[in-house]
Amino acid sequence: MDITMIEAAAERLNGHARRTPLLSSPRLDDLAGRRVLVKAECLQHTGSFKFRGGWSALSALDPQTRARGVLAYSSGNHAQGVAAAARAFGAPAVIVMPSDAPKPKIENTRALGAEVVLYDRGREAREEIGDRLASERGLTLIKPYDELQVIAGQGTCGLEIAAQAAEKGVERADVLVCCGGGGLTAGIALALEARAPGLRVRPVEPEGYDDTARSLAAGVRLGNATEAGGLCDAILTPMPGALTFPITSRLCASGLVVSDDEVLRAMALAFAHLKVVAEPGGAVALAAALFHGEALAGDTVVATISGGNVTPEVFARALALLG
């Protein structure tokens, strides 16, 4: 796949997805020791970039296939992205979610009209459940990242970053991307390769779930010891995708790894200085920008906030760090 698929996805998303703002604050610049530009995808429809991939995939289906319905497995953000797109197209959506997914994500997915099927993240494989339901009901499976049209949809975020960085005169910078299976990372990397080759993507992951960082270093896909229980639920995936890894390994520089404490502090600083709500998995890139400056190059860094679907309880933990 290449930039033409992303451009085609951008055409289909035009008027449906939001062009999210590139935010900044002098206080964050001071903290980071360089200019920090924040791509606020938490302000996207459904509260995360996943709406882009969901809309891209649904809009690429032929109408008859789409009308039979779609299925997704997701810890919550992909679920909402697919459910919202399906509702707009009048298509049924079945979503397979882990039973420990944050309650607001489950509730929001149901509120978007989707049927939610819960499973035990520690004992069952969501891929198996998804495949079975899809074949039983004639649904089309929309995978969360290992799906070309999903990667193309997430890549539209990269087209916007390229344009917004150019508007600010930024030609060279590290672009930090919150990384789970690698759909957003691969999509942005492809877009920047074509549109802003001086911008270099660096995936960011939480400690203990740094499969992409280790895989990039090793040159082969490596898994995590577990995908359950971490703070950053949105980006806990078993290993880099079969479709995404060849893209990220070709285009991305080394990955960065942040601690849960750094994630919570980044959430608090986004609250205080950007006035946006970041969820833990959506705050890893900002955490790297603020607290791992020694690993970055240049006088400007771009960080994605990939989502904002967080429980009040977890957000309160982050707020408690301010003071």
Next chain:
Amino acid sequence: MDITMIEAAAERLNGHARRTPLLSSPRLDDLAGRRVLVKAECLQHTGSFKFRGGWSALSALDPQTRARGVLAYSSGNHAQGVAAAARAFGAPAVIVMPSDAPKPKIENTRALGAEVVLYDRGREAREEIGDRLASERGLTLIKPYDELQVIAGQGTCGLEIAAQAAEKGVERADVLVCCGGGGLTAGIALALEARAPGLRVRPVEPEGYDDTARSLAAGVRLGNATEAGGLCDAILTPMPGALTFPITSRLCASGLVVSDDEVLRAMALAFAHLKVVAEPGGAVALAAALFHGEALAGDTVVATISGGNVTPEVFARALALLG
């Protein structure tokens, strides 16, 4: 003053102020029983619309006058707006703030390079302190709302609302504006009169500080019993402005009044469904859109979130209402 001053201010703000997004969420639409479009000025530089007025006023000064410095009195948001604009122009800024202003507002104003002078809101009149300091030091006073170039700057928010509503096909709606002294309300009303006459401004205030609602009803400027101690610090002013009230009384429909509990619930819902941080005074309009639907006309309502500069403690009180 009229639309030409607002258009001129928009020219001067171009490339400096953000065009803030008009957000929405199907969950809020469901709650309100109509479509809710939210103008997120909390995402403006310095976390509130006040940057518009500050920049407008500073940029309208002749360079020699500006270089001598400016003075503002403010509970915090105007302070930051003026301080940020002054720093960009390389001009000194002195800000007179009440000693009970939220700590982040005081800290952020100092971080923007301004000199902060604190006063006792219950015992001293900020106007007197401001006038004295201005004459002693040769500073130009930038009033928070009763100043033509400040109203013109706030009016640029109304130009954006007119354009963004048109993009969404909205021709008729109530536009709810968080109202203190009336600078934002008057500015938006003037912009909409010229650009979107089907959009009608309604000021929104907190209980106990509803001077504008009562003044509009009476046809003369009436004051509040107190301006100290309320939750909605950003919009607690003694009475409608001498310059703003003739504009709001000519152009606005009746005012709305919301309770502190409604304000906190609106903040929580903006967190959950829009992923933005609203401060209490910035959430009154959304509170009216969500909880006072019986007082509104039409199938769409526009609500401003005028600012997001809130302490973690107050925000945690709002979060605690989710559950």
